[in-house]
Amino acid sequence: DGGITQSPKYLFRKEGQNVTLSCEQNLNHDAMYWYRQDPGQGLRLIYYSQIVNDFQKGDIAEGYSVSREKKESFPLTVTSAQKNPTAFYLCASSIWTEAFFGQGTRLTVV
Amino acid sequence: QQQVKQSPQSLIVQKGGISIINCAYENTAFDYFPWYQQFPGKGPALLIAIRPDVSEKKEGRFTISFNKSAKQFSLHIMDSQPGDSATYFCAASMTPGSNYKLTFGKGTLLTVNP
Numbered sequence: 001d002g003g004i005t006q007s008p009k010y011l012f013r014k015e016g017q018n019v020t021l022s023c024e025q026n027l028n029h030d031a032m033y034w035y036r037q038d039p040g041q042g043l044r045l046i047y048y049s050q051i052v053n054d055f056q057k058g059d060i061a062e063g064y065s066v067s068r069e070k071k072e073s074f075p076l077t078v079t080s081a082q083k084n085p086t087a088f089y090l091c092a093s094s095i096w097t098e099a100f101f102g103q104g105t106r107l108t109v110v
Numbered sequence: 111q112q113q114v115k116q117s118p119q120s121l122i123v124q125k126g127g128i129s130i131i132n133c134a135y136e137n138t139a140f141d142y143f144p145w146y147q148q149f150p151g152k153g154p155a156l157l158i159a160i161r162p163d164v165s166e167k168k169e170g171r172f173t174i175s176f177n178k179s180a181k182q183f184s185l186h187i188m189d190s191q192p193g194d195s196a197t198y199f200c201a202a203s204m205t206p207g208s209n210y211k212l213t214f215g216k217g218t219l220l221t222v223n224p
Binding site for chain 2: 045
């Protein structure tokens with residue numbers, strides 16, 4: 001089945017650690033995105049990528065990093081510089097105007 | 111700067127009633143306005159979308175009404191059902207030129223009571 005796979009579904013991080021969230025798509029979409037979702041805040045764009053080896057900062061990129069070495073993959077690293085990383089993270093890909101979302105990763109700092 | 115404002119934040123409707131969620135945007139360059147539906151613990155999924163060249167679009171029980179002069183658009187859910195209980199997000203984007211990057215409203219939690 002075509003779609004977007006995010007892993008893991010739940011992730012726990014200790015203070016000061018970097019963690020990487022995985023996002024893989026087999027939809028052959030060029031564009032991929034990372035959003036952060038907090039209660040009452042909607043979806044805020046962290047990073048997006050239009051093509052392999054190219055990506056741009058979104059509205060809240062501080063404390064995050066990404067890579068796009070393959071068309072199918074767009075991993076997100078939450079670094080220790082991110083002061084409040086506990087949130088629900090959503091990866092998406094798009095062709096033209098419709099965005100398709102993964103099932104999300106819930107990150108909790110312990 | 112919030113470019114898409116969504117209201118209400120939460121909404122409770124009785125089964126069979128009409129649910130109405132409103133959004134307003136600021137950027138007149140936006141030309142694509144989708145609504146996404148999200149169930150708890152899941153990613154959002156596209157529900158219905160509209161472009162400014164039409165004032166209304168209907169798909170089953172879901173209707174988008176669009177007012178270009180007022181820079182507003184709304185989602186109407188007719189004959190609301192308990193299975194419609196979810197969070198709804200409006201969004202907007204410019205096409206082409208920004209790689210279809212969506213700007214989302216803050217969401218509306220809809221509860222449909224049986």
